[in-house]
Amino acid sequence: MLALDRVGKTYPNGVRALDGVTLAIKPGEILAIVGGSGCGKSTLLRAVSGLDRPTQGQVTLDNEKIEKPHEKIGIIFQEPRLLPWLTVADNVGFGLHDRPSSERKERVARALERVGMPEKAGAWPRELSGGQAQRVAIARALVPRPEVLLLDEPFSALDAFTRADLQDHLLKLWSDLKPTLVLVTHDVDEAVVLADRILVMRPRPGRVFEEIEADLPRPRDRQSAAFDFVKRRVLAALDRSLDRTVSVNEGQEKAETGAAMWW
């Protein structure tokens, strides 16, 4: 169980990026976090990953306090961040360096198989397309078998077709080991396709605004009425989260008004 207890983050310049976020995420749950810019969704993810420390409250995984990167928590960034001097196979095996090489080889081969690019094992990262590189990054994060996988807008730099393809790949990989997924995204469709629960955040300071359950059967049909219904609820919640900001400090926020501008 991944738990956040009144997690807050105030930067040294006084900006309160995150304030009093309390959450409990069940093992195997897929949680999506959406919200306008500056609502602290990336700050929240970095606090959970242990890369940054919250200034208030605490993050715990199975009652163990997370203060630095933890072996049970993997992270996928917005960019693939592959190491350009390692082959695709060595990148995937980056987190397995303490294992015997036969085991490492076998697990890397299986992971590359699962992301559908076994023939790329010996390729250099520069030879991959953006979608392929992000698939390698997903394999790299999953190979050490984390209990929690964090994704920070992982597909936002990709075109719509590649994005849908990678979402399917991610679900397929998730179903192997069922890790907890925490996904930050600004793509509402993506949130509804993937998540069991969608968290809408509001900015200044960043906090949870609304929680929306998305208990649709998998695989999810993006054209179905139920899908559309959940999507509308999320969009409405986003609009409301923004409207309130506008009324709070009207002068500065005029340019951001309108449903289309929430990100």
Place this chain on the structure above:
Amino acid sequence: MSIATPTDDVPVRAPRSAWSRWTRPVLGLILPIGLAVAWEFAVRAGFSNGRLVPPPSVIFATFKELWQSGELQKHAFATSMRVAAGFGVGVVSGTVFGAITGYSALTRRLIDPSLQALRAIPSIAWVPLFILWFGIYEASKIILISVGVFFPVYLGVMGAIRSVDRKLVEVGRAFRLSPLAMVRRILLPAVLPAYVISLRTGLGLGWMFVVAAELLGASEGLGYLLIDGQQLGKPAQIVAAIVAFAIIGKITDWIIVLATAPLLRWEDTSARTEGN
């Protein structure tokens, strides 16, 4: 259209790169070879006696003569040893200082301004002081060469470490690398391309400074051949020594490139050919 474009490009691009691979060096050779041939004919035809500017055949004969007598090897060896020693000292000290100033902002603020001030001094200006301090023999020469090698290596290492992609360092943190593993698995490979370039620049300056050191007084070395040729009025010997410098300099540079090539295979090939 967009699907057809890459396949269209392949047959067009391949012959073009093969063409340029062979013709580009050849184009560069036309001017020097043409001038040499023209000068050879001018001297043979009696337009010039070629005494101050010896024709290629005389230079080649002098080169051969120096080689056969063993003079050339002896002097080239003496010079190469000085460069090797100075290069070694310069690279080690440049790497150490570059690493500590690149790694920590505090040491950079402490040390870098002084080193930058020293760098602003034309290195030849040190010669009289080095001779007073270290004598007229090998020590002062090697120290002068290492000063020349030090600065490009120092600047290269410091800059390379400071510009390591923080996002890749974060990947190392996310995988819980120890500080030592972080250096070995992230920082070293990341700085290697820039380091190789700074080594090559440093080596070039090492060859430059060995000439300066030898011109100022040496009983052997290619620089001695230069001075000897000047004092005895043997321009062919001077040119032969210059040619020897060019050949050895290119070979040593090539050794660095060859030795590091296996470590840099991951780099974009186009970027690497531009580096050459």
